[in-house]
Amino acid sequence: MRWTRNAVAWSLVGLMGVVGGCSKDSGGGKDDGxxxxxxxxxxxxxVLDTQGQPLAGAIITADNTQFYDSNVQTTSGSDGTYRVDTSRPTGTWHASAVVKLQYNGKEYTFDLDPNDDNVFAGNEGAVRNFTWKLTGKRPDDQGYYGGRVTVYVxxxxxxxxxxxxxxxxxxxLTLTPSGKLVDGTDGQPITxxxxxxxxxxxxxxxxxxxxTMSARYVQTGKSPRPMQVRIRDTGQYASSVTADFESVLIGRHSIELNAELPEP
Structure with missing residues (x-):
């Protein structure tokens, strides 16, 4: 239920630009804490980026787990640090963080990986450090930080x-990076x-x-055969197609393809 509540809170942030209810803002961007x-x-x-350097401008949310829509939000400072007051209301809190950025004309939101995903007593305080990861498992078996490429035949x-x-x-599938990855680093081909x-x-x-993506049909004991691909339900089939990921949910990204074997 904790993740469902967070998803609802983030939807409200996107629609309203602020967090409603009992929310408060710490006046983020401070370098202390x-x-x-x-x-x-x-x-x-x-908060650190994918290369282990301080990440400024990440959005950190402390969500009170006992009072609906009662949360605190701030941003990381130039040295990556942040601090928010969780003394009120009483109860336990859960911390999460995201980074938002533009890439190839699209806006993306990435969930950041916490060093500790447990709730904490707000009056006692806690330290939660976050890292931007392009790949790897999310906490509590909630999938992966990387995107998915799904094929429909x-x-x-x-x-x-x-x-x-x-x-x-x-x-x-063979996926060959076309330019830098979203964090500005060089990617590697994936097959x-x-x-x-x-x-x-x-x-x-x-x-x-x-x-740039291409596909082959590789059956055991048979020679591989090239397939044709396209963005799902879009355009003509070709030997390869180049595309960006689309945001399907906050922090979740995908590319959807059609693939087919050519007529003999």
């Missing part, structure tokens, strides 16, 4: 063998077969960036 020692009545910490059978159904797990997920057959935990 970092370090590893809890301060009575305060949540404090430091409209063909039911192999056009070279109409008696054989197409198996999505035999589709292999993986699709895996079945709740969101469809996908390559998961992909660092967000712009990619």
């Amino acid at each position: 970092g370090g590893g020692t809890p301060q009575t009545g305060y949540l404090s910490g430091k 409209d063909q039911f059978t192999d056009p070279a063998d109409p008696s054989s159904p197409i198996t999505s797990e035999d589709i292999e 993986q077969k699709l895996v079945r997920t709740a969101d469809g057959d996908s390559v998961t935990d992909v660092p967000v960036g712009r990619y």
Whole structure:
């Protein structure tokens, strides 16, 4: 329920520009409050980017877990540190953080990885440091920080063998970065077969960036065959396609493709 409540709070932030109800703002952007020692009545910490450098402008939210829509929000300062007052209302609090930025003309929001995802007593205070990670597992098995590339196949059978159904797990994607990744670093090509997920057959935990993508049908004991791809339900099929990730939820990003085997 904690994550559901946070999602609702973030939706309100996006629509209203402020957090409603009993919310308060600490007047963020301060450079004090970092370090590893809890301060009575305060949540404090430091935010780092993907290269381990201080990250300014990250948005930190302390959410009271007992009183609905009662939260504190601030931003990290130039040295990556922040501090917010969690002494009132009483009860336990949970800390989360995001960074927002523009990339290739699109706005993205990325959830930041906490060094400690446990709730804490607001009057006692706590230290929560955050790191921007392009890949890796989220806390509490909530998926991955990387995006997903999902492939939909409209063909039911192999056009070279109409008696054989197409198996999505035999589709292999190659993703080649086109320019820098979203954090400004150089990416590496990724070649993986699709895996079945709740969101469809996908390559998961992909660092967000712009990619040129191609596909092959790779069956055991048979020669690989190139497939044609396109952005889902958009344009003509081709041997490759270049695309950016789309934001499907706050902090969640995906690319959706169609793939097909050409007629023999």
